[in-house]
Amino acid sequence: MAAPNQVATDSGRPETPEKTRYMNPYLAGVGLGLVLLASFVIMGRGLGASGAFSSLVVFAVDTVAPAHAQANDFYRGYLEGVDHPLKSWLVFLLVGILVGGFVSGALGGRIRRMIEKGPNISARTRLLLAFGGGILIGVGAKLARGCTSGQALSGGALLNAGSWAFMLMVFAGGYALAYFVRRQWR
């Protein structure tokens, strides 16, 4: 496992040039907290990432099978009273997240094509695990009405009881399974 602030390259060899080092985590946390606070003050709501993916799914289903989308309560909730399923606050937020992340990565010299993994597994296995993990995250976020952004971060700052329960269970689940997938990362 690479030490903190080291970035594994495609060859698995770590390198620590000055530019690729990450920000002090406490400073980044304050920055993140202020962005979150700005969202509360300006909009009266927190940040979220999974909601935009719901909008994408609804848009796809509505395009391919509009009759099915209209017959389903969940999809209809996203379709009623809007010009377009993708014209949603969280979708615009997600586009901003992509831009902001790219800008930060570019400024830090961290933009490169790679499949990030430990040295002991193949790229194919890593991609399959990423795909499977993504499915679980989608199911979990939908069940809990939010992900690490919408529930843990935003709800956490509001001391929302359900959000804290969710956040603690995310860490519990991660730690419980970490041993079994250690080869992927180390």
Add this chain to the structure above:
Amino acid sequence: MSAPWFKFGLFGDEVSFLVAFAIGIGFGFFLERAGFGSARKLAAQFYFTDMAVFKVMFTAIVTAMLGLFYLGWIGVLDLELVYLTGTFLPAQIVGGVILGFGFIIGGY
């Protein structure tokens, strides 16, 4: 000026999308700055080799929490108007565990 500004009608839906884009840039910027663009760095949290996820996340939560508290206290921000997700403990506990599994398997 009373906040949340959007809830007091300071601007409409169209402007709110621009606000979302701008806030998103800030959000994505600090996430990447913190190293959260790296699946290995995120996963390292679960092997206690890099505690950045804890440090960043709880610093952010405490920062925003203090801001909410003081802005509410001096009467600038009406906390009643800030959106809260409803509490559904069974769903949130099960959903949290499933997402935690997905987090360490998928890396994000």
